[in-house]
Amino acid sequence: MANFIRKGEWLEYHVSSTDQGKTIEEVCKTKLQLSGRMIQKLTRHRGIQINGKKSYLAYPLKKGDRLQIKIFEREDYGVEPEPIPLEVLYEDDHVLVANKPAGISVHPTEKNQRGTLAHAIAFYYQTKGLQTKVRHIHRLDKDTTGAILIAKHSLAQSILDKDLRERKISREYLAIVSGIPEPKQGTIDEPIGRDRHHPTRRRVSKTGDRAVTHYQVLETMNNEAALVKLYLDTGRTHQIRVHMSYIGHPLFGDSLYGGPLKGIQRQALHAAKLIFFHPFTKEKVEVEAPMPEDMVQLLSLIQPMATHGRVK
CATH class of the missing domain: 3.10.290.10 (RNA-binding S4 domain)
Structure with a gap:
């Protein structure tokens, strides 16, 4: 260090x-x-x-x-520790990167809510003899899987929060979408705002906040689906899901945005790689989260119909 x-x-x-x-x-x-x-x-x-x-x-x-x-003072976890399985992808005295499973929230959003990733991390800290607040630097949707960055003390949080604002922290996502996006590599620059007709849905709106999504098709399966890599310049709620639906290629399993409801019980979206600079050494850290089993199974389900290989 x-x-x-x-x-x-x-x-x-x-x-x-x-x-x-x-x-x-x-x-x-x-x-x-x-x-x-x-x-x-x-x-x-x-x-x-x-x-x-x-x-x-x-x-x-x-x-x-x-x-x-x-800076390593003992403090309340902020949530009650719960014995929930936790996959740690990277850890040192200052930061932790966890692989969030599908179906759990990053942190409580309602009073007395249990079973979140924060509860799992608090329990993990407890087993390690560490007593500090659970500090997430960014979030993922409840049904999105993958790498998420946690600061282990207030100074690391302060530095990483600043890095996030200055776009020094980047995330690469993998999604399985309906149809084949054309062109196979491009940028979607469309503002996103709330949908007046639905309490949780977002939509492309002229009065929304600017949202920029870059995508690249990695693999195509006949005309039915594509495996797509994405990264964001902005971090709007449901950004990838909204943008891919907007261009006519919603994610498999994404009922909220019109995706095909077959082969998977959630939106097929995974935060596959997290890249950040260590808050103290300033070394570049790249952490990869393996594709979850339900997305692997979905690909194998669609794969037999493939007429195209991996896109170069």
């Missing part, structure tokens, strides 16, 4: 020659990406130390100093 080491409740940063002469406050803002507000809060609670002792923000750092920030 380069110059960053966890020591109990503290994140320790080993000061290098490039930081020589800089103040604690400068390094906290540049290397640790602490906001001024977070620095003030930590200072009030004696959460910033140098070489194990309380110091002041204007202290000029020397090579070899150990700057310590108290």
Whole structure:
């Protein structure tokens, strides 16, 4: 983890020659990406130390100093831990990537709601002796599967939330759609807003928010279906489902947007790859989530009718 080491409740940063002469406050803002507000809060609670002792923000750092920030404090999970199976795709002291199954929400949206991914993560934390709030960085629809990013403390959340706003976090999706999109690679740039006639449905609307979806056909099955890779420039609710339906190729199993109701009990949509920059090392992290069994079975069901192979 380069110059960053966890020591109990503290994140320790080993000061290098490039930081020589800089103040604690400068390094906290540049290397640790602490906001001024977070620095003030930590200072009030004696959460910033140098070489194990309380110091002041204007202290000029020397090579070899150990700057310590108290960010791993014990806190409430935010939900009651529940023994729900959890597949972890990637994990370190700062982040966790889970593979969300179909049929569960990312977090509670109603009072006393149980059985969400957040409940499963809280239980996983509990088994690991970790007591911290469950902090999701982005969301997936209840019936969409795949990789989802979780921050394990408030500083990681702050950094990753900023990265998400600045589009430094990207997700690649796989979908099985009705028919064959033409052209086989393209961009859908159509605004999405609420459907006045349905409480949960969205639709393409001139008065909606801008939404941009890029797609590429990976494989075609006769004229019946295609396996499509997608990635988004924006993150509107139901964006992929709305856009693919709008161009006449709704997802299999997606009853809300007119998809064929055969071979799968949900919309055939999977977050297959998550790409982000580690909040501290800044290394590029790519995490892949294997295609779920119900989508594999759907492909095998349609596959015998295939007349075209994989699209190059």
